[in-house]
Amino acid sequence: MENQKLMGKGFAPISQAEKRTQSPEKPQSSTINEIQANLSGYFADIRDPRVSRTQKHLLKDILAIAILAVIGGAEGWEDMENYGIAKQKWLEEFLELGNGIPSDDTFRRVFERIKPEALEKCLNKWLQTIMGSLKGEIVPIDGKSLRGSYNRNQGQSTLHLVTAWASEQRLVLGQVKVKDHSNEITAIPALLELLDITGAVVTIDAMGTQTKIVQQIRAKKADYIVALKANHPTLFSQVKQCFQEKRVSRLAQIEHDYYTSVEKGHHRTEKRYVWAIPLTAFGGLYQQRQWEGLQTIVIVERIRHLWNQTTHEVQFYLTSLQADAQLLCHAIRTHWSIENQLHWVLDVTFNEDRSRIRSGHSPRNFAFLRRLALNAINQETTFKRSLRQKRKQAAMNNDYMVTVLNTFCQA
Numbered sequence: 308m309e310n311q312k313l314m315g316k317g318f319a320p321i322s323q324a325e326k327r328t329q330s331p332e333k334p335q336s337s338t339i340n341e342i343q344a345n346l347s348g349y350f351a352d353i354r355d356p357r358v359s360r361t362q363k364h365l366l367k368d369i370l371a372i373a374i375l376a377v378i379g380g381a382e383g384w385e386d387m388e389n390y391g392i393a394k395q396k397w398l399e400e401f402l403e404l405g406n407g408i409p410s411d412d413t414f415r416r417v418f419e420r421i422k423p424e425a426l427e428k429c430l431n432k433w434l435q436t437i438m439g440s441l442k443g444e445i446v447p448i449d450g451k452s453l454r455g456s457y458n459r460n461q462g463q464s465t466l467h468l469v470t471a472w473a474s475e476q477r478l479v480l481g482q483v484k485v486k487d488h489s490n491e492i493t494a495i496p497a498l499l500e501l502l503d504i505t506g507a508v509v510t511i512d513a514m515g516t517q518t519k520i521v522q523q524i525r526a527k528k529a530d531y532i533v534a535l536k537a538n539h540p541t542l543f544s545q546v547k548q549c550f551q552e553k554r555v556s557r558l559a560q561i562e563h564d565y566y567t568s569v570e571k572g573h574h575r576t577e578k579r580y581v582w583a584i585p586l587t588a589f590g591g592l593y594q595q596r597q598w599e600g601l602q603t604i605v606i607v608e609r610i611r612h613l614w615n616q617t618t619h620e621v622q623f624y625l626t627s628l629q630a631d632a633q634l635l636c637h638a639i640r641t642h643w644s645i646e647n648q649l650h651w652v653l654d655v656t657f658n659e660d661r662s663r664i665r666s667g668h669s670p671r672n673f674a675f676l677r678r679l680a681l682n683a684i685n686q687e688t689t690f691k692r693s694l695r696q697k698r699k700q701a702a703m704n705n706d707y708m709v710t711v712l713n714t715f716c717q718a
Contacts, residue, residue, distance in 0.1 A: 338709075339400065339401045339709050339712070340400075340401050342401075342709065342712045342713065343371060343401045343402065346367070346370070346371055346374070346712075347367045347371075349429045349432050349433055350366075350367060350370050350429055352425065352428070352429075353366065353370070353421060353422075353425045353426065353429065354422070354425065356417065356420030356421055356422075357416070357417065357420070363406045363409075363413070364404075364405075364406055364409045364413060365402075365403055365405075366417070367402075368402045368403060368404060368409070369409050369413065369414065369417050371402060372387060372390065372391045372398065372402070372408070372409065372414075373387055373414060373418070373676060374676060374679060374680065375390065375394075375398075375708060375712075376390035376391070377673075377676045377677060377679075377680045378680045378683060378684065378698065378701050378702075378708065378711060378712075379698060379699075379701045379702030379708065380698045380699065380702050382657070382658055382662065383411075383662070383664065384411035384412070384414040384415045384418075384664075385411045387409075387411065387414045388408060388409065388410055388411040388414065390702070391408035391409065392408050394705070395407070395408055397705050415666070415669065418667075418668065418669045418672045418673065419666050419667030419668055419669045420667060420668065421668060421672055422668065423484070423668050423671040423672055423675065426672055426675045427481065427482065427501075427675060430479075430481065430675065430678070430679060430682075431481065431501065433679075433682075434478065434480065434682075437478075437686060437714055438473070438476060438478060438480075439476060440506065441473065441503075441504055441505065441506055441507040441529075442505070442506030442507070443506060443507075443508070444473055444474065444475050444476070444506075444507050444508070445474045445475070445507075445508050445510060445638050445641040445642065445644075446471055446472065446473055446474065446480065446504060446507045446508065446509050446510070446529075447471075447472050447474060447509075447510045447511075447641070447642045447643075447644060447645035448469065448470070448471050448472075448495060448498065448499075448509060448510070448511050448515060448645075449469070449470065449472075449511075449512065449642075449645045449646070449650070450467055450468065450469045450470070450485065450491045450494070450514075451467070451468055451470065451650050451653070452465050452466070452467045452468075453465065453466045453467075453468070453659060453660065453662065453670055453674060454660045455659075455660060455661060455662045455663045455664070455665070456662070456664070456665055456670040457665075458665040458666075464487050466484065466670045466671060466674070467484070467485040467491075468482045468483065468484055468485070468671070468674060469482065469483050469484075469485060469491050469494040469495055469498050470482045470498075470645070470649065470678075471498055471499075471502055471504075471509075472644065472645040472648075472649050474641050474644045474645070474648075477648060477685040478682050478685065478686075479649065479678040479679075479681065479682055480502055481498055481501045481502055482498070482674070482675070482678065483495075483497045483498040483501070484671055490514065491514045491515060492514065492515065492517055492520075495511065495515045495520055496519065496520060496523055499520070499523050499524065499527065500523075502527075503527075504524070504527050504528075504529040505527065505528045505529060506528065506529065507529045507530070508529070508530045508531070508532060508628065508638055509524050509529050509530070509531045509532075510531070510532045510533070510638060510639070510641070510642040511531070511532075511533045511534070512533075512534050512642075513533075513534040513535070513536035513538055514538075515533060516533040516534055516535060516536070516538070516539065516625070518594075518597040518598060518599070520533075521533065521598055521599050521600070521601075521625075521627075522599045524627075525599040525600045525627065530600070530626070530627045530628050531600075531625075531626060531627050532605070532624050532625070532626040532628065532635065532638055532639060532642075533624065533625050533626070534622065534623070534624055535604075535623040535624060535625050536622075536623075541593045541594075542592060542593045542594065543623065545592060545593055546589075546592070546604055546606075546623050547621075547623065549589060550582075550606050550621075550623075561584065561588040562584070562585055562587070562588045562630075563582050563583060563584045563585070563588065563630065563632075564582070564583040564630045564631060564632040565580075565581065565582055565583075565632050566580075566581045566583075566632035566633040566636050567579065567580050567581070568581075568636065574613060574614055575611060575612065575613045576611070576612040577609060577610070577611045577612075578609070578610045578611075579607060579608070579609055579636060580607070580608040581605065581606070581607050581608075581632045581633075581635065581636040582605070582606040582632065583603050583604075583605050583630035583631060583632040583635050584603065584604045584605075584606070584630060585602065585603055585629075585630045586601055586602055586603060586604065589604065592604075598625060599627075600627035601625055601626070601627060602626065602627055602628060602629055602630070603625075603626050603627075603628060603629060603630045603635070604623065604624070604625065604626075605623065605624035605625075605626055605632075605635050605639070606621065606622075606623055606624075607621070607622045607623075607624070607636070607639060608620075608621045609621075609622075624639065649681070652681065652694060653677055653678075653681070656694050656695050656698070657677045657680075657681070659674070659677060680698075681694075682714075683711050683712065683714045684697050684698065684701075684711060686714040687710055687711045687713075687714060689710060690707065690710075697711075
């Protein structure tokens with residue numbers, strides 16, 4: 308009878324099957340104590356930056372609460388303290404908390420002083436336990452600035468991080484800071500040194516199109532696709548001129564593979580024309596021996612129609628892959644997943660660009676916490692909701708938080 312009344316008002320009764328799809332599953336594999344033990348293991352090598360007499364709270368408790376809080380939506384030190392206070396009874400089941408919940412100042416001071424490199428090594432440890440093979444996977448590398456980290460009073464420049472992203476597994480593989488008065492050219496080799504990219508296809512924009520970077524990628528048994536622009540003027544002009552000359556005859560006189568695609572949506576139509584030309588068809592390029600493993604030149608022509616406007620661009624790429632135009636088109640498109648699925652998410656869902664955390668090492672360390680949280684949430688697939696909703700659910704539902712944290716216990 309009650310159900311009939313509800314249906315008459317425009318509501319339908321929810322079946323048991325629908326209830327199961329609307330609520331996250333309860334954790335099955337690991338208890339919270341096992342998860343805490345694993346977390347402590349990952350962070351065991353981090354040196355406590357505080358002097359002994361000021362260590363009112365255990366470092367492992369501070370780190371654990373910080374991670375839980377950021378997964379649950381925390382954007383600053385006060386949020387961490389408030390999360391701890393709200394969840395204190397539950398946290399006491401697996402943390403010591405002999406002196407209660409750390410204050411916001413305690414969180415701030417600790418993360419100002421912890422060496423970022425130590426935290427990033429912990430990320431590598433965790434990834435080794437959860438990550439599948441990268442063979443054939445597209446791994447974009449790109450930089451991102453944290454605009455709010457600039458501090459004129461302390462003479463602190465904007466923090467710029469270079470990140471590697473596993474596009475299929477949706478994992479941040481590592482991050483490296485671009486040193487002040489430097490650029491991504493020096494940071495990318497440092498990042499590659501940290502990673503096992505065997506079998507992967509690394510994609511980099513024009514800033515990283517350097518012969519030494521390409522050599523490093525090949526030395527790590529990976530392939531590459533790098534954008535060719537005017538920062539290599541002689542090679543760029545040679546490839547561009549050759550394409551323009553041969554295009555008149557639709558490249559009929561040289562060996563090549565061709566692919567075209569059309570995408571429509573949001574009042575936009577984009578046509579892509581892709582030519583993959585083996586290196587041998589060019590008859591020799593400027594300093595081509597310096598580009599380790601170079602096999603193919605890729606030309607991508609894009610024509611976009613948006614309302615009454617039309618834009619046209621042609622881009623060139625160097626790659627160690629064979630001349631498969633469709634595969635190369637997919638890989639080049641996938642490069643932008645680092646913008647859409649990582650950088651955009653960090654700014655919109657995690658409010659990274661709005662963060663005013665600036666002192667000491669804290670901007671870089673908080674960036675690490677965001678990326679760690681994003682990795683953990685992406686690996687949890689039982690709750691079919693947006694990232695924002697999954698974070699809210701983790702904040703409100705301790706069982707679901709444990710489900711997310713189970714990703715730390717997949718060794």
